[in-house]
Structures are given as C-alpha cells and as structure tokens.
Amino acid sequence: MDRFKLSLIDEELESSEVAALRFLCRDVVNRKRLEDVSDAKKLFLRLEEKGLLDDDFFLAQLLQTINRADLLSVLETDSRPPEETDANPMLSDYRVTLYKIHENVTQENLEKMKFLLNPKLGRRQTEMCNTALDVFAEMEKIGLLSNTNMDELHKVLLKLDRDLARTVENYTQRSRREPLTSLLPHVSIDHRVNNTQPPPLDFLSISETQPSSVLVGETVCTDAEISNTRKSLSDLDEKEYYILSHNPRGWCVVINNENFTGPALKTRKGTQEDTKALREVFTRLGFKVVIENDLTAQQIRDKVIKLGRENFLDHDALVVCVLSHGEKDLVYGTDECPVNLKDLKKPFTSDSAPTLAGKPKLFFIQACQGNGYQRGALPCPPRPRQEEEEPQRSLEEDAGPVHGETVPSDCDFLVGMATVPECKSFRNTATGSIYIQELCRQLMISAGSPELEDINSVLIRVNREVSKGVFLTYKQMPQPYYTLTKRLVLKFI
The missing domain is CATH 3.40.50.1460 (Rossmann fold)
Structure with missing residues (x-):
C-alpha cells in the first residue's frame, strides 16, 4: 500500500485510537511484536510484515471498527483494483465484540470492573489498566479471557451493566453457530510463506474461526x-x-x-x-x-x-x-x-x-x-397496510389440455x-x-x-x-x- 496514504492516516489517529487498533490486531500479529508499537506507522509496518496491507481490506475493517470511516476516503483513492475473489483475513468477531464493550464502559464501571478483578489480576496489573481494553489484555495473559471462554467477563458485566453482559451472550451464540467473520487468535494468517500449512482440522474445513x-x-x-x-x-x-x-x-x-x-x-x-x-x-x-x-x-x-x-x-x-x-x-x-x-x-x-x-x-x-x-443498503421501513387491497387479476393460459403426466x-x-x-x-x-x-x-x-x-x-x-x-x-x-x-x-x- 502507498506509504503516503498510510502516513496521512497516521496523522489523523489519536493515541487512544492507535491503542485500540493494537488491541484489535492481537489475533494476527504476535503480541511481543506489538509491545513497542506507539504510533500507527509502527503498527502498519507490523501489518505489512504479515502481508495484511497488500490491499485495503484489512485496514478498512480496522478503521470502520474504531468508527473512523472518514479515513476510508484515503483508501478509496487507490488506483489499484481490489482483490477480485480472495477475501483476505478478517477481524475476529471476538476482538470486535471486546472493542464494542470497551466503547460502552463508563469510567465508573471501569473502576468497578478493576475492583472486581483485582484478586485475580493482581493489584499492580489492575492499577496499570487505564481502559477496558487494558483490562481485557491482562485477563488474556492469565487465561481468564479468550475467544472460547468469556465466562469470567460475563460474570463481571452482569454486576455492572446488563446490556454489556448481553453483548457477550450474543457473541457466545454466534460462536456456536460458527460465524464466517472471525479468526482464532492462535492461527497465523501469514499463508504466503511456502512452508506454512493450514492448521490441521479434526473434521471439516469450514473456516479458521470455530473452536x-x-x-x-x-x-x-x-x-x-x-x-x-x-x-x-x-x-x-x-x-x-x-x-x-x-x-x-x-x-x-x-x-x-x-x-x-x-x-x-x-x-x-x-x-x-x-x-x-x-x-x-x-x-x-x-x-x-x-x-x-x-x-x-x-x-x-x-x-x-x-x-x-x-x-x-x-x-x-x-x-x-x-x-x-x-x-x-x-x-x-x-x-x-x-x-x-x-x-x-x-x-x-x-x-x-x-x-x-x-x-x-x-x-x-x-x-x-x-x-x-x-454494496449494502438499509431496508426501507414497512408502509402502513392499506385497508383494502386491489384483488389480483385472474391469470389464464391458452394452452391446450395435457394428456397424461409427463416429465419435462x-x-x-x-x-x-x-x-x-x-x-x-x-x-x-x-x-x-x-x-x-x-x-x-x-x-x-x-x-x-x-x-x-x-x-x-x-x-x-x-x-x-x-x-x-x-x-x-x-x-x-x-x-x-x-x-x-x-x-x-x-x-x-
């Protein structure tokens, strides 16, 4: 991708948005490779290493997720045609769900969350958390949170905000239906490497998403x-x-x-x-x-x-x-x-x-x-039903009678x-x-x-x-x- 465009996007992103992007990329970039990412330019370099900026798709998803659709216009000016038939790796439903929860956690609820998780995360780790995303990252480190285990987070959210808890419940239901738009955190999407084979599947190759x-x-x-x-x-x-x-x-x-x-x-x-x-x-x-x-x-x-x-x-x-x-x-x-x-x-x-x-x-x-x-479009709201509808006209066909049953x-x-x-x-x-x-x-x-x-x-x-x-x-x-x-x-x- 054009470095000039990436630079323009970097200039528009705030530090909190870069932190959000870093969190969203934890499934596709090694965690240690993200530790020194302090600005979007470094993050883009990490994504380039994985081949995720060969086209606009993955970056467009990231920007849409953090509500920066205004920056998509920078990508749309790209003269290169988009990939025709290959849907590139997509953001995991798991990460997007956690980000939505983060967006709706008030400061008061964040403090309550940290208090409730303090015995399991530890005082020092809890105090270092400035956002809900930080809390989620700490939970992941000690195995309290993963794409197949959101029980602990659900318990905490039930005590804070029923709507946020419902967000977790909806994710769990979707994951049981094996959604199309997610990736397991441990699956490497750098499939361009010749010696990288798709992960072994026990039964049916549906996608890399399902547990x-x-x-x-x-x-x-x-x-x-x-x-x-x-x-x-x-x-x-x-x-x-x-x-x-x-x-x-x-x-x-x-x-x-x-x-x-x-x-x-x-x-x-x-x-x-x-x-x-x-x-x-x-x-x-x-x-x-x-x-x-x-x-x-x-x-x-x-x-x-x-x-x-x-x-x-x-x-x-x-x-x-x-x-x-x-x-x-x-x-x-x-x-x-x-x-x-x-x-x-x-x-x-x-x-x-x-x-x-x-x-x-x-x-x-x-x-x-x-x-x-x-392209997607929003459906129109239904119109009020008319009290009386015009009866359908009878339809006739001037074909002759068919004698016996035939198979077309x-x-x-x-x-x-x-x-x-x-x-x-x-x-x-x-x-x-x-x-x-x-x-x-x-x-x-x-x-x-x-x-x-x-x-x-x-x-x-x-x-x-x-x-x-x-x-x-x-x-x-x-x-x-x-x-x-x-x-x-x-x-x-």
Missing part, C-alpha cells in the same frame, strides 16, 4: 432421536419427497480448478479447502465423491458428457460442484476458455439421461458471475450459485470460499438435525449467513434456482 468443540457443526441428539429420524425418512410420501434409498446415493463430482495456464486468471488459492469440505460432507451424506483437478474447458465438457452416459438406475441423485473462475452463465477451464452452464446441465436432462429422470440433480457453482460488486426435460434440477449475475464471489485464500464453506456448514447442521429439513430451507440459511458478511468492504448474495418437483432431505447414512 474444535463445535467444528463438526452437527446437532447432538440421543439414539432415540436418531432412530425416530430414520423411521420418518423411511415413511416419507413419494409424492412429496424424493426417496433416497440406495447406498451410495449416487455420484458427487467436484471439478476443482486451481491453477490456470494463461495470463488473465490467477491461481485460486484456498480452493483445496473447499474440496476437502465437499468431500467430507457428501461422503457422510452417502455419495461417492470424485475429485477432478485442473480441467481445461474441453476436459470439463468431456467429463460431464461421459458422466451423463452412465447408468443411474441404482442412483438416487447426482451432485456436481464446479470451483473455478467465471462470468455470467459460464465457468472457465484452466486454459481460460469458457464453458456455458447450460452445457454442464445438458447431459443430465431427462431426455439425455433417462435413468436420471425424476431424480434430483444438484449443481453448486463457486465462481464469479461478472465484475460488479454488491429440465425438471428436477437445483443450481446453487455463489453469487447473483454480474457480481463477484469471494474466496479466503487460506480457508476457502465464503459460499462453499457456508454451504457445507449448513448441510452438516441439517443432516445432523432430527428435523426433516429440505434443501431449499438449507439454501435459504446459506443465503442469510453469507449475506451478513462484508468482504473487501462489499457484500455477497448467493442465488439458488431450481426446477425440483419434490422436497429433498439429505441426512447422514
């Missing part, structure tokens, strides 16, 4: 609940639900394009995490997973055509995932040649693959659909797009794409729940969770569309 105790993302239930769920699955009405009875359920083919041979498209770092997550989820859902890495456009076409010629009589469903660069209605092969989405689906229509007729065919596409960015060629498809047309999707270069990781997380939650939740409900939650995030100061809105004729419930085998 191991909630990594699985499943609902814990008793053996009785599990048996009841299985019983109800076997009793589903075939007219309302797709019946999944085979083991394996069918193929799950993942086309994973990471390395591109041309100059226009860059390497998709982090996509291997998506591959791991998809493999784990769909294997547990009973599918036979096949990973196809780095395919050219023609190889992609050949693969789907060959797959469409398979005999699917003993299959209940088909899943195809494509992880690549893309534009509206197309994805790119590693040779930077396009493949239309309709060409991906065509080999599996009812007339092309009759043994798949009447069976669900799921496509999940992680790719951009254009060069645009989505394009029915029973579901396509989950990472983003809406004309816009970009985002991918964290260390933890995987925002959309695929959230999709896998929600599938795991639904599959482990005793509720019979269908895929449409799952994708609505994916939409909601992804739309909450802010990536490179922009938003992302996934878009599912479907021609399913029944409800599809995916459960663990």
Whole structure:
C-alpha cells in the first residue's frame, strides 16, 4: 500500500485510537511484536510484515471498527483494483465484540470492573489498566479471557451493566453457530510463506474461526432421536419427497480448478479447502465423491458428457460442484476458455439421461458471475397496510389440455450459485470460499438435525449467513434456482 496514504492516516489517529487498533490486531500479529508499537506507522509496518496491507481490506475493517470511516476516503483513492475473489483475513468477531464493550464502559464501571478483578489480576496489573481494553489484555495473559471462554467477563458485566453482559451472550451464540467473520487468535494468517500449512482440522474445513468443540457443526441428539429420524425418512410420501434409498446415493463430482495456464486468471488459492469440505460432507451424506483437478474447458465438457452416459438406475441423485473462475452463465477451464452452464446441465436432462429422470440433480457453482460488486443498503421501513387491497387479476393460459403426466426435460434440477449475475464471489485464500464453506456448514447442521429439513430451507440459511458478511468492504448474495418437483432431505447414512 502507498506509504503516503498510510502516513496521512497516521496523522489523523489519536493515541487512544492507535491503542485500540493494537488491541484489535492481537489475533494476527504476535503480541511481543506489538509491545513497542506507539504510533500507527509502527503498527502498519507490523501489518505489512504479515502481508495484511497488500490491499485495503484489512485496514478498512480496522478503521470502520474504531468508527473512523472518514479515513476510508484515503483508501478509496487507490488506483489499484481490489482483490477480485480472495477475501483476505478478517477481524475476529471476538476482538470486535471486546472493542464494542470497551466503547460502552463508563469510567465508573471501569473502576468497578478493576475492583472486581483485582484478586485475580493482581493489584499492580489492575492499577496499570487505564481502559477496558487494558483490562481485557491482562485477563488474556492469565487465561481468564479468550475467544472460547468469556465466562469470567460475563460474570463481571452482569454486576455492572446488563446490556454489556448481553453483548457477550450474543457473541457466545454466534460462536456456536460458527460465524464466517472471525479468526482464532492462535492461527497465523501469514499463508504466503511456502512452508506454512493450514492448521490441521479434526473434521471439516469450514473456516479458521470455530473452536474444535463445535467444528463438526452437527446437532447432538440421543439414539432415540436418531432412530425416530430414520423411521420418518423411511415413511416419507413419494409424492412429496424424493426417496433416497440406495447406498451410495449416487455420484458427487467436484471439478476443482486451481491453477490456470494463461495470463488473465490467477491461481485460486484456498480452493483445496473447499474440496476437502465437499468431500467430507457428501461422503457422510452417502455419495461417492470424485475429485477432478485442473480441467481445461474441453476436459470439463468431456467429463460431464461421459458422466451423463452412465447408468443411474441404482442412483438416487447426482451432485456436481464446479470451483473455478467465471462470468455470467459460464465457468472457465484452466486454459481460460469458457464453458456455458447450460452445457454442464445438458447431459443430465431427462431426455439425455433417462435413468436420471425424476431424480434430483444438484449443481453448486463457486465462481464469479461478472465484475460488479454488491454494496449494502438499509431496508426501507414497512408502509402502513392499506385497508383494502386491489384483488389480483385472474391469470389464464391458452394452452391446450395435457394428456397424461409427463416429465419435462429440465425438471428436477437445483443450481446453487455463489453469487447473483454480474457480481463477484469471494474466496479466503487460506480457508476457502465464503459460499462453499457456508454451504457445507449448513448441510452438516441439517443432516445432523432430527428435523426433516429440505434443501431449499438449507439454501435459504446459506443465503442469510453469507449475506451478513462484508468482504473487501462489499457484500455477497448467493442465488439458488431450481426446477425440483419434490422436497429433498439429505441426512447422514
């Protein structure tokens, strides 16, 4: 980043704001490396060492968090385009929560907090604390406070301010849902170093954010609940639900394009995490997973055509995932040649693959659909309801009668797009794409729940969770569309 711009930002920041920034960076910069940081310039040097100032994203988050959005105009004058698809490391929800508490702690409550914590922190350490952030830092040093343990702070805040205690409660609830926008304090985000590997994951690579105790993302239930769920699955009405009875359920083919041979498209770092997550989820859902890495456009076409010629009589469903660069209605092969989405689906229509007729065919596409960015907007307040509404007009269709029940060629498809047309999707270069990781997380939650939740409900939650995030100061809105004729419930085998 331009040093001149960093200098301008440094001149505008007060010492208290620099202290706040230093606290917010404790998850991404070694604590000892922050000890001698007395001004923003030194902090920027530390962030540069970690590669966190290669673009504007991380600094923009910091400035927004400390309520210095006025300084974002300095960053917006940067002539360099923002990163296209890689969502850089984000501020942890844990740090932001502590900062919000700090902002709302009165001087009186700060003194009470120090008094209540004095026996555990020690008199000398307590007296040296001038702000709530100082108190939090001391609590962290002795293990009283962490991103997975805010119990002691919660107890103290209950005696001071119920609203502040509720802030901790809300954070705890969010962390149990494994939010997208946080990082574990001990995880290094300096993934540019060649010998640095992503942290080992015990189960499913969703993100670097969740503690191991909630990594699985499943609902814990008793053996009785599990048996009841299985019983109800076997009793589903075939007219309302797709019946999944085979083991394996069918193929799950993942086309994973990471390395591109041309100059226009860059390497998709982090996509291997998506591959791991998809493999784990769909294997547990009973599918036979096949990973196809780095395919050219023609190889992609050949693969789907060959797959469409398979005999699917003993299959209940088909899943195809494509992880690549893309534009509206197309994805790119590693040779930077396009493949239309309709060409991906065509080999599996009812007339092309009759043994798949009447069976669900799921496509999940992680790719951009254009060069645009989505910005957030506040919804308008609801208007008062009119006492009388104009009745809807009747709609008629002059088509002739249909004799007998037919199966349309394009029915029973579901396509989950990472983003809406004309816009970009985002991918964290260390933890995987925002959309695929959230999709896998929600599938795991639904599959482990005793509720019979269908895929449409799952994708609505994916939409909601992804739309909450802010990536490179922009938003992302996934878009599912479907021609399913029944409800599809995916459960663990």
